[in-house]
Amino acid sequence: MDVAEKARAFHEHAGDWPSLLHPDIEVSLLITFNRRIAGRDAVVRALTAGRAASLYTGSVTDVEMLDDSTVLASGNARYALKRGGLAHSTVFWLSEFEDGLIRRSRVFRSREEALAARG
Secondary structure, three states: OOHHHHHHHHHHOOOOHHHHEEEEEEEEOOOOOOOEEEOHHHHHHHHHOOHHHHHOEEEEEEEEEEEOOEEEEEEEEEEEOOOOOEEEEEEEEEEEEEOOEEEEEEEEOOHHHHHHHOO
């Protein structure tokens, strides 16, 4: 599985996506209400437990390789809002890989925001 396929599997929560996570992963995603979560165990817990995790669905429609270790995926997500309710929108996931595993992943509302945040 190449990094583009791994990014898709992670954001769609498909297959054994926890095995794609670097031990020192850091995320800031819709499920975490854009709060930074670090460490594989904490990320898996955040993305699988609770109301936000149970309501989340992601569908990747496009994957763009920005370089050998950075993927910009875009698609649609349904997600819980912090104060209740649901939202559905187009999102852009910027994922960085290290040693073939997802090391960092963040979500953005536009391609431009994601590219500007690229470190």
